[in-house]
Amino acid sequence: EKMNSAMSEEPDALSVVNQLRDLAADPLNRRAIVQDQGCLPGLILFLDHPNPPVVHSALLALRYLAECRVNREKMKSELGMMLSLQNVIQKTTTPGETKLLASEVYDILQSSNMSDTDNVNEMNYRRRKAQFFLGSTNKRAKTVVLHIDGLDDSSRRNLCEEALLKIKGVISFTFQMAVQRCVVRIRSDLKAEALATAIASTKVMKAQQVVKSESGEEMLVPFQDTPVEVEQNTDLPEYLPEDESPTKEQDKAVSRVGSHPEGAASWLSTAANFLSRSFYW
Numbered sequence: 001e002k003m004n005s006a007m008s009e010e011p012d013a014l015s016v017v018n019q020l021r022d023l024a025a026d027p028l029n030r031r032a033i034v035q036d037q038g039c040l041p042g043l044i045l046f047l048d049h050p051n052p053p054v055v056h057s058a059l060l061a062l063r064y065l066a067e068c069r070v071n072r073e074k075m076k077s078e079l080g081m082m083l084s085l086q087n088v089i090q091k092t093t094t095p096g097e098t099k100l101l102a103s104e105v106y107d108i109l110q111s112s113n114m115s116d117t118d119n120v121n122e123m124n125y126r127r128r129k130a131q132f133f134l135g136s137t138n139k140r141a142k143t144v145v146l147h148i149d150g151l152d153d154s155s156r157r158n159l160c161e162e163a164l165l166k167i168k169g170v171i172s173f174t175f176q177m178a179v180q181r182c183v184v185r186i187r188s189d190l191k192a193e194a195l196a197t198a199i200a201s202t203k204v205m206k207a208q209q210v211v212k213s214e215s216g217e218e219m220l221v222p223f224q225d226t227p228v229e230v231e232q233n234t235d236l237p238e239y240l241p242e243d244e245s246p247t248k249e250q251d252k253a254v255s256r257v258g259s260h261p262e263g264a265a266s267w268l269s270t271a272a273n274f275l276s277r278s279f280y281w
Helices: 002-025 027-035 039-046 052-066 069-077 081-090 096-110 116-137 154-165 192-200 248-254 261-279
Strands: 141-149 170-176 181-187 206-212 218-222
Touching: 002 027, 002 039, 002 052, 027 039, 027 052, 027 069, 039 052, 039 081, 052 069, 052 096, 052 170, 069 081, 069 096, 081 096, 096 170, 096 181, 141 192, 154 170, 154 181, 154 192, 181 192, 192 206
Parallel strands: none
Antiparallel strands: 141 181, 141 206, 170 181, 206 218
16 A cells, blocks of 8 residues: 555656756746745755656756856755765765766855865865766766757657657756757767767757867757667666656646746745645654
8 A cells, every 4th residue: 555655656756856857947947946945955855765867857956056156055055955965976876877967066066155276176076086986987077069950849858858868878968948959968988979869869850069169169060870879778767758747737837937937936836835745744
């Protein structure tokens, strides 16, 4: 009986954290999410969740939130934040990509109120520590900027996201919908062509790499048409299918948060209610 109820709650946790991640992806929402009473404590609790995609999605949300400089102090001082990030980094069962992402969030928050010299020293120390925990699987991460033809609405973005999440070696990604771009952080031993192959597999989108010329101008470079073999993330449970998602109707509001702030606000209160029901008693 207990097991059944735990399993039926599982999609809730994943859909809530995915919604928070999607809201946090929009820069207009980042301050509101961190100011909200329930969302930050909820994301910290998600870092201890037994389901790996929930932890990874929570880290992506925190990574987005930390991009907003004014959020960093509050995030750093939030009860359990730094400790939970350290736990994710040190846990032997944490996947390598998740450890890298947790280290990145930790570094950003840890350096939020330091002088530049302390900042660099601390970042280097954290990086060495992360490498120690990751062992030989940790090659340095690199950033690839993709221009994606056909990335023009939230359903296409979801397709793209699903394709990228399946690739072993993808650490994090940020969409810039207005310019049809996706900024992807990957392990340095993963070829950028693998990203293009995954996006081409959606059949409705095609990726080109954005590179800077010597003069600093951006250029689009097409990938070779030959598909690249991609190592898949087989150990991660499937994300909740769209048609089973209990928050499907709210997706529509979330995809337009920039132009409908009231949609984001009502969703935030829904998320906060869910978090308080689930975690506080």
